[in-house]
Amino acid sequence: MARAEFEGGGVGFEASEPVGAYRFAVANPPTVTYFLSSADVSGMWPLGHAAGAYLLTSVGAEREWLPDPDATSVAFVLLASQLPDLIDKPFAWFIPVLPAGRSFGHSLFLIAPLCVLVIVVARRLGRAGLGLAVALALCSHLALDVLPALWGRSAWRYLLWPVLEVEGYNSPPSIVAMFENSLDDPWFYAEFVLAGLAFVRWRSDGWPGLPRPRASGEPSAD
Numbered sequence: 001m002a003r004a005e006f007e008g009g010g011v012g013f014e015a016s017e018p019v020g021a022y023r024f025a026v027a028n029p030p031t032v033t034y035f036l037s038s039a040d041v042s043g044m045w046p047l048g049h050a051a052g053a054y055l056l057t058s059v060g061a062e063r064e065w066l067p068d069p070d071a072t073s074v075a076f077v078l079l080a081s082q083l084p085d086l087i088d089k090p091f092a093w094f095i096p097v098l099p100a101g102r103s104f105g106h107s108l109f110l111i112a113p114l115c116v117l118v119i120v121v122a123r124r125l126g127r128a129g130l131g132l133a134v135a136l137a138l139c140s141h142l143a144l145d146v147l148p149a150l151w152g153r154s155a156w157r158y159l160l161w162p163v164l165e166v167e168g169y170n171s172p173p174s175i176v177a178m179f180e181n182s183l184d185d186p187w188f189y190a191e192f193v194l195a196g197l198a199f200v201r202w203r204s205d206g207w208p209g210l211p212r213p214r215a216s217g218e219p220s221a222d
């Protein structure tokens with residue numbers, strides 16, 4: 001990663017892909033400008049990933065491709081929907097062994113075999129439908145992250161990491177700065193639409209994953 005001096009004495013790190021690159025300015029001196037490579041540009045936040053994966057599970061169940069969502073499948077699907085970020089963000093930003101917040105965990109070289117493994121193991125355990133739901137949740141994470149690449153707000157090279165290089169950034173990013181950058185990205189607002197749709201489906205599915213409310217007239221346990 002190239003370290004660069006900027007006008008006004010700022011110091012930063014240049015991203016290799018200028019398209020979609022973000023610049024963060026820290027106001028207090030010394031003025032430091034960070035360039036967040038497009039491999040790290042925020043697309044979906046955890047809410048959007050969770051909602052997208054749940055929608056797939058719910059619609060898949062309605063079409064009878066997948067089993068009806070229950071507490072177990074909701075837990076696994078939600079975990080899978082966050083997994084790429086749970087792998088990459090900590091190990092790129094805080095324990096820097098990965099090059100970017102989208103690299104190993106967002107690479108098809110990990111996710112594709114992982115999906116196959118999940119499907120095979122689940123099938124052996126007699127939960128083929130659950131395996132498929134989890135695999136779809138993993139794929140939905142990549143799909144939701146990469147879609148903004150179509151209008152230049154994200155990158156896609158991480159899908160093929162390490163065959164294609166990605167560049168991240170050299171210090172833990174400010175979550176607040178990332179949030180502020182998201183505010184002028186229409187994709188950020190799409191996740192609230194997804195969340196609303198997922199909420200409606202979750203309700204019509206009978207709130208799987210939540211303790212079942214006692215139906216009126218049902219005898220009390222005590």
Ligand SMILES: [Zn+2]
Nearest residue numbers: 084085106145
């Ligand atoms: Zn991600």
